[in-house]
Amino acid sequence: MSDSLDTEQEILRKALVRFNSKILALVLGFMFGLTIFVATNWLVISGGHINASGERVIGPNLQLLSQFFIGYSVSFWGSVIGFFYAFALGTIAGSAIGWIYNRLVDLRDQ
Amino acid sequence: MEKWVPDVLIIGAGPAGLTAGRRLEQAGMKPLVLEKDEVVGGISRTVSHNGYLFDIGGHRFFTKVKPVEEFWHEVMQDDFLLRARSSRIFYAGKFFDYPLKPLNALFGLGLWTSLMVVLSYVYAHLFPIRDERSFEHWIINRFGARLYGIFFKTYTEKVWGTPCSQISAEWAAQRIKGLSLKTALIQALIGNGGRPKKKVIKTLIDSFHYPKRGPGMMWEKVAADLADQGHKVLLNTKVSKIRWVANSVQDLVVEQGDGLRTVTAPHVISSMPIRELIENLEPAAPAEVRRAAQSLKYRDFLTVAIVVDKEHLFSDNWIYIHDDSVRVGRIQNFKNWSPYMVPDPGKTCLGLEYFCFEGDGLWTMSDQELVDLARDELHALGLANRKDIENGTVVRMPKAYPVYDQNYAESVDVIREFIGTFENLQLVGRNGMHKYNNQDHSMLTAMLAVDNIRGAKHDLWSINAEQDYHEELTAKEVDQPDEYAAAALAASQPRVPKLVDVQGAMDQALIATFARLDKAALATAMGLVFGAFLLLVTVWSHVNGQPAAIAQLQLLSQYFYGYRVTYAGALIGFVYGFFWGFLFGWLLAYLRNLALGLYVTLIAHRARAPSVRRVLDYI
Numbered sequence: 028m029s030d031s032l033d034t035e036q037e038i039l040r041k042a043l044v045r046f047n048s049k050i051l052a053l054v055l056g057f058m059f060g061l062t063i064f065v066a067t068n069w070l071v072i073s074g075g076h077i078n079a080s081g082e083r084v085i086g087p088n089l090q091l092l093s094q095f096f097i098g099y100s101v102s103f104w105g106s107v108i109g110f111f112y113a114f115a116l117g118t119i120a121g122s123a124i125g126w127i128y129n130r131l132v133d134l135r136d137q
Numbered sequence: 138m139e140k141w142v143p144d145v146l147i148i149g150a151g152p153a154g155l156t157a158g159r160r161l162e163q164a165g166m167k168p169l170v171l172e173k174d175e176v177v178g179g180i181s182r183t184v185s186h187n188g189y190l191f192d193i194g195g196h197r198f199f200t201k202v203k204p205v206e207e208f209w210h211e212v213m214q215d216d217f218l219l220r221a222r223s224s225r226i227f228y229a230g231k232f233f234d235y236p237l238k239p240l241n242a243l244f245g246l247g248l249w250t251s252l253m254v255v256l257s258y259v260y261a262h263l264f265p266i267r268d269e270r271s272f273e274h275w276i277i278n279r280f281g282a283r284l285y286g287i288f289f290k291t292y293t294e295k296v297w298g299t300p301c302s303q304i305s306a307e308w309a310a311q312r313i314k315g316l317s318l319k320t321a322l323i324q325a326l327i328g329n330g331g332r333p334k335k336k337v338i339k340t341l342i343d344s345f346h347y348p349k350r351g352p353g354m355m356w357e358k359v360a361a362d363l364a365d366q367g368h369k370v371l372l373n374t375k376v377s378k379i380r381w382v383a384n385s386v387q388d389l390v391v392e393q394g395d396g397l398r399t400v401t402a403p404h405v406i407s408s409m410p411i412r413e414l415i416e417n418l419e420p421a422a423p424a425e426v427r428r429a430a431q432s433l434k435y436r437d438f439l440t441v442a443i444v445v446d447k448e449h450l451f452s453d454n455w456i457y458i459h460d461d462s463v464r465v466g467r468i469q470n471f472k473n474w475s476p477y478m479v480p481d482p483g484k485t486c487l488g489l490e491y492f493c494f495e496g497d498g499l500w501t502m503s504d505q506e507l508v509d510l511a512r513d514e515l516h517a518l519g520l521a522n523r524k525d526i527e528n529g530t531v532v533r534m535p536k537a538y539p540v541y542d543q544n545y546a547e548s549v550d551v552i553r554e555f556i557g558t559f560e561n562l563q564l565v566g567r568n569g570m571h572k573y574n575n576q577d578h579s580m581l582t583a584m585l586a587v588d589n590i591r592g593a594k595h596d597l598w599s600i601n602a603e604q605d606y607h608e609e610l611t612a613k614e615v616d617q618p619d620e621y622a623a624a625a626l627a628a629s630q631p632r633v634p635k636l637v638d639v640q641g642a643m644d645q646a647l648i649a650t651f652a653r654l655d656k657a658a659l660a661t662a663m664g665l666v667f668g669a670f671l672l673l674v675t676v677w678s679h680v681n682g683q684p685a686a687i688a689q690l691q692l693l694s695q696y697f698y699g700y701r702v703t704y705a706g707a708l709i710g711f712v713y714g715f716f717w718g719f720l721f722g723w724l725l726a727y728l729r730n731l732a733l734g735l736y737v738t739l740i741a742h743r744a745r746a747p748s749v750r751r752v753l754d755y756i
Contacts, residue, residue: 128655
């Protein structure tokens with residue numbers, strides 16, 4: 028025996044979220060893109076350090092991303108390029124997560 | 138003998154009958170009202186005892202129905218007082234706020250009892266009664282056994298004369314609904330739309346209208362107005378037979394003193410108890426209908442009015458008596474309803490209300506015995522000193538409340554179907570329809586019955602059917618006052634093209650917002666994406682990578698045992714990526730669901746709280 032509130036709670040309890048894959052893709056894309064953009068510019072602004080050969084080195088580890096993001100560098104323009112790469116990566120990851128999740132929920136609902 | 142040629146016969150001069158009479162008169166028709174009692178007003182009468190006036194049950198005049206509100210003001214004009222509402226619970230010699238307030242209740246009960254109340258509340262929520270069948274179970278699951286025993290059991294059993302363990306949980310769930318979860322969630326998300334919430338909500342709860350000299354003043358005035366217009370309200374006139382032929386009432390046989398008279402009219406509106414109506418039919422109704430009528434039960438009620446030689450006893454309009462050592466259920470202080478109810482302002486007139494069944498021990502006590510009982514109980518409760526109590530009188534009110542037992546709905550349906558075949562008979566009012574309604578609902582059924590006589594097609598049975606009981610005016614009701622303010626009307630309107638289901642869209646949006654994440658699905662999706670990501674990165678590095686980049690990626694092997702930047706390592710990386718992605722996704726969904734579940738539970742608790750704190754209004 029339950030009252031209407033309990034019934035409504037039960038309806039909510041049974042309901043499952045469906046993702047909007049496009050929205051999820053955009054959100055993850057912006058998150059990834061902004062992360063790279065901010066991380067790159069943070070290093071650019073902080074100025075890096077001088078190595079043993081007297082050269083200024085800025086973000087050598089982050090620079091390794093250029094292996095995957097062709098044209099990327101630890102510089103302002105590199106951060107813009109990195110933003111687009113990371114945005115694309117986040118978009119693909121978000122839409123893939125949304126699509127797979129929704130398919131699985133549909134399968135379990137049948 | 139005077140000849141009666143009415144257009145409509147009205148059985149009963151209570152609020153429903155007299156409302157119908159006034160409406161018919163205003164429409165230029167001729168009503169004839171037949172009342173078996175010697176006064177008008179039914180349960181809404183005012184009784185006088187040595188000039189002290191009292192009300193049978195205490196009738197607050199508040200309504201959401203605009204025509205009813207207008208009717209009241211039209212009749213009473215300047216004699217309609219606006220009074221503040223105050224009522225408290227009296228238990229163990231102390232007053233407790235009503236509606237219940239947790240802190241007030243806990244402080245009033247004392248340290249030890251409060252501790253036990255809190256413990257039993259926690260216990261009830263940790264170990265609820267799984268098979269929630271009875272009212273007792275329902276309340277214990279929400280308040281704990283201790284609070285149930287103090288604030289619910291005694292009063293409910295006094296009112297209904299039935300152990301709480303035998304009252305269905307469904308009854309509690311139907312009457313104590315509170316806000317819907319949906320409303321609460323919308324309010325939690327988007328607030329009250331900028332409306333001054335308190336201003337709207339408080340109106341009907343904290344105050345009510347009341348005729349200067351009690352509710353009977355209203356109905357005496359309506360009867361007098363009818364008489365002034367040449368329409369009769371016949372008192373001491375009992376309908377003893379309702380003769381019918383071919384689904385039409387032909388005439389009524391009425392008893393007046395020792396004589397019988399026959400009266401006929403094209404239409405009949407009946408507010409007499411439905412059980413009596415069926416019993417009085419001639420020829421008799423089908424056996425199934427008679428059985429259904431006989432199965433309907435009523436709770437009866439008596440008031441002992443006591444005059445106390447004290448100017449002030451307590452400030453409330455009425456108090457609920459929860460002590461099980463006394464039989465009184467509620468005590469009215471009529472002076473606080475209206476100062477005009479007492480002729481001597483230095484004295485107080487109390488109404489002690491006893492709920493009983495016609496013919497039981499209380500009902501059959503003599504008036505003097507009942508006055509003595511009331512005096513003893515007032516003294517025992519500490520509300521008045523025995524020596525200050527001057528005198529008293531008793532009013533018995535049979536069939537005050539229709540009882541909603543397990544069979545009533547089915548029985549009413551059988552009767553309703555049978556009566557529905559009559560072309561010229563309509564049932565109105567509380568006992569006329571066996572509906573536990575307030576005065577305004579009874580009046581509304583009468584107004585709609587008159588509309589029907591004039592050609593409308595209202596379904597009177599849909600009034601208050603399955604609608605939540607709320608004294609609050611909702612924002613919608615304030616913004617969009619509806620003539621009859623009743624969803625009931627919708628049931629009788631012609632079908633119109635259906636508009637876009639805005640409500641359905643809102644429901645969907647709420648569900649989408651507050652629904653759970655599927656843990657396994659999110660875990661799998663994130664696992665696959667993480668795994669694939671690591672696989673692709675590894676393969677790419679293996680094919681195109683510079684030694685520095687490979688060395689960096691290779692560091693993952695410190696966490697992913699066996700991982701290498703090779704094709705085989707890419708597969709191992711996929712498995713690790715899947716594992717950690719799965720774990721991350723599952724945790725994310727679990728924590729999000731947990732937080733949302735707690736939030737929804739909190740909202741539901743808040744939504745229920747206002748109505749459970751006012752639970753006595755629903756009993």
